[in-house]
Amino acid sequence: MIDIKPKIHDSNTLEFKVGFLPNDGKTYDDFYMNTWIFIPERLDVNRHTYSKDTFYCDTLSYLRLITPRYELRELTDVHSLPFMRIKQACETPVNDNKEFENEVKMYASIVKSSVRDAYIKITKQTNGEAQRSLACDLVEQTKAVAEMYRSLRPTLLKSDEGQQVIVFYDFGDEFISNIIEQHLGRIVKLLNPRKRSGGPLLSMLTQLLDSERKYRMSHKYVSVEADSTDDNRQFVYHASQLKKYIESNLYLPTHKRRNTAFLEQVAFSVAAGISMVFATVVSFAFQQTYGNFTLPFFIALVISYMFKDRIKDMIRNYFAHGIGSRFYDYLITIRVGLRNIGKVKEGFDFVSPQDVSRHVNEKRARKNPLVVNRGVDEQVIQYRKYVHLKRKAVNQLSAYPINGINNIVRFNLAGFMRKMDNPTVPLYVNQGDATNHFTDGDKAYYLNFVIQCKYEEKSEYKRYRVCLRRDGIQSIEEKHQ
16 A cells, blocks of 8 residues: 655755555565656646656655564563664674664664654644543653663663664663653643643653653763753754664665666667757758759758757657657666665656546545636646556564554655745734724645555545645645545
């Protein structure tokens, strides 16, 4: 299956986290994801102002393994696979530091994923009492997980090999501490327990936050300060570097190259040959009629070579556009060491609104008579992706169960906002008494993303509506109609 999770990454960037989840028991899996971006004509984004190269410059795409999934309560069990592996690594560290380092990275990544999922479950709970109960469980289980990991430090330091790899252990410890502090802070903001007349949640939060603050100070971890002289720049930078380090073993190395390089060269050679045939035929014809070294033959020769260059460029452009719209632009090979995991192909092109399929138009649901009856078309970008995964090779990447891979795709929409009007417009408020009262109104534009997901014999369409202003992305929502 294909799982899509959209979000706003920053004011100019939209992120789609796409999970490709292959079935067990199959040798390989093929996934297709076609994305149509419907752009208002007013933004002046079209094939003449927005090239293929610009699109790929504005698009960041990378692949990573899906973090092995464990419930947070599962990690509190000393017999769980993640804790048993990290415990064994601490009890019997070897001279191969890389192996120990990878175990720390994977354990810390699993903890982060489990805490995040538990927090998301709290945010989706609408019942206040059930929400506070889930929050209590998260605080209690997070504390237990941190204590279990930290209990391994004395064991690790008993051996000389352990003292050599303690720095990797500390990286994992600091990362887990960051996760605890920031998620507990989100719970405080979400539930505001101080206004709920105390209770077990407030007591647990206060105790754990205070103990975590003292623990960080004792280990000299970089922490967030209310009166920071550099606006906590050092913490943000260090935490970002630490996050990238911990999750680095999940990212898949890729090799990207042009997918149609050979076909393009063949097409360009054919274009050169056709234009040369034209010039040669014209030269021979005038030579036979007027002979050599005559003025008409000289003029015909010059004109034929002028048209030869134009014909060559026209044919080259035709072939280039034709190949680009029918084939993928880039081929991305996924390879870990000598093991080939699979490949990804991606392609981009503007398409005519008349060429968009009926299913896509139905999902787009463009029914506003103010626009439709005016006959104003939208510009349509099609971004195609094909993913081929070798299931057995994916399973061999880790001792943990791997469900599939995530493809994180980020679209920078700053170029789409360049010709927008001011983000606010002054509006007069008629209160019926002729008072001088004005307010501001938002000037917004909307992009529509229609995504087709194809896996095996199933095809599913999703639509996301993105609200933009000149000062950035305002919202993204899935539309089911």
